[in-house]
Amino acid sequence: MPYRAPVKDIRFILDHVVGFAEVAATPRFSEATPDLAEAILTEAGRISTDILAPLNKGADHTPARLENGAVVSSPGFAEGYRAIADGGWVGMAASPAHGGMGLPISLALGVDDMMSGACLALQLKPLLSKGQIEALEHHASDAIKALYLPRLTSGEWSGTMNLTEPQAGSDVGALRTKAVPNGDGTFAISGQKIFITWGDSDLTPNVCHLVLARLPDAAEGTRGISLFMVPKFIPDAHGKLGDRNSLRVVSLEHKLGIHGSPTCVMQFDGAKGWLVGAPHKGMAAMFTMMNNARLSVAAQGVGVAEAALQHALAYAMDRRQGATPVAGQGTIIDHADVRRMLAAMRAEVFAARSIALSCAVAIDMASATGNADWQARAAFLTPIAKAYGTDTACSVAHQGVQIHGGMGFIEETGAAQFLRDARILPIYEGTxxxxxxxxxxxxxxxxxxxxxxxxxxxxxxxxxxxxxxxxxxxxxxxxxxxxxxxxxxxxxxxxxxxxxxxxxxxxxxxxxxxxxxxxxxxxxxxxxxxxxxxxxxxxxxxxxxxxxxxxxxxxxxxxxxxxxxxx
CATH class of the missing domain: 1.20.1270 (Substrate Binding Domain Of Dnak; Chain:A; Domain 2)
Structure with missing residues (x-):
């Protein structure tokens, strides 16, 4: 069954469950009227349903590939990304000072939910840019903000985050990438990073890497880590792209799912970088990006779960197998156990979506009011939203395969893709x-x-x-x-x-x-x-x-x- 964006469900939760009206009542977000919220969610739903969802299966069968050191995207991704960027969806919650809409994260998260359900592999690209935008807004110098934020916000350029190394996964403090001063205010970045989502792209002319590295006088552990902006192409003060930086994609990871999303091994060989934030304070800046990404990954989980549920429901409404015990469709949805699975799937998708949107409302209220209780609520809900949303993605996709029976184990039915794609989400951004x-x-x-x-x-x-x-x-x-x-x-x-x-x-x-x-x-x-x-x-x-x-x-x-x- 073709994916249909759950605009009605998201709007209901915002209006009746998580108190979005309280966000819209603040001076900061007074423009987020019911009419505007409806228009935004409806248009994002249309793009998700009509433009992005048709790309999902093709990207699974025709993955991103590395040719002559450059990533070649899955068919249709260029058009899909342009629909996202040209529609202003990357900068929905970004500051208007750099071209963003300044809208509540609550609405942006609803959009993330729908676009993830439509095509997770492509939605990952703007997700990383959104996180980088927030990190730069909070921590970068005025010069870096002026150069990078307008282009990231518009989707002209894209962003990544580079944390993990072969010996430093969850233990980020074990990283070895070095940053040596060049004597002109820039730094030479050398080291290897792995698992870099959309580390290269033919969808944007520049890819902007936020890279964790150590200065020569750095202490051991996380307290000695700094953060650097390392672009693929070095721009001048006006944003015109110049020389290619000393970085490259070594290889693409061969993954269980999200085949359309290139996960890169990145090599930096004295690449020119600019310090973001204070020396040795890189983790604080990176955590800004990671916390943004954790809530976005929660929405990704909900979106994939929604898509898997819709797919399973369509099959259950159509598949005839055995005598059903009650009068109804005459298909397997009338079997009690199948109905049990579908009902539990829908109940948990609603619960996970509500928790994620509740967290987003808390973030909006904290930013609009500065109230410490809202800040504490947002912080407390973030790990719950991320873990429960992504666990729900896996459990719902798993049940979706089960509802298909033997056909669920056959790739042509499409049920298995949701399970394969979902499995990364409980690992992303901190397991x-x-x-x-x-x-x-x-x-x-x-x-x-x-x-x-x-x-x-x-x-x-x-x-x-x-x-x-x-x-x-x-x-x-x-x-x-x-x-x-x-x-x-x-x-x-x-x-x-x-x-x-x-x-x-x-x-x-x-x-x-x-x-x-x-x-x-x-x-x-x-x-x-x-x-x-x-x-x-x-x-x-x-x-x-x-x-x-x-x-x-x-x-x-x-x-x-x-x-x-x-x-």
Missing amino acids: NGIQAMDLVARKMADGGEAAFRLIDEVERGAEAARSARPDLAGDVWSAAEALREATEALVAMPLNDRFAGAVPYLRAFSLVLGGAAHLKAMQADPGREALARVMIRRLLPEHGALLAQAKEGAAGLYAVGADDLAA
């Missing part, structure tokens, strides 16, 4: 295990205050719904109270004991937030009760077992020796 550890460590450094505020909010919402639906509201309230008790226990634990239960704790928190989102949706539209019941009565009960794991600590894990694992 989901790292997200969970961040949640229970850095994000609970306040003694759990941000967590408890969210739990209080869920309980207030459940109390408000109790008179209309006491059963479902009571289940959500009880789950939130169990989450409160587990949070209190985790805050009192040593850090490694928290880490041992971090992943189940994050999923339990996600399910509670998802249940609350469905409860709020049902109050706004009683027609959504059936899906709310699936979420609250079938999926939310997992929280008890998950929280039991979360409180178990680390000792039992370390009691399992290497011999036990090898047996």
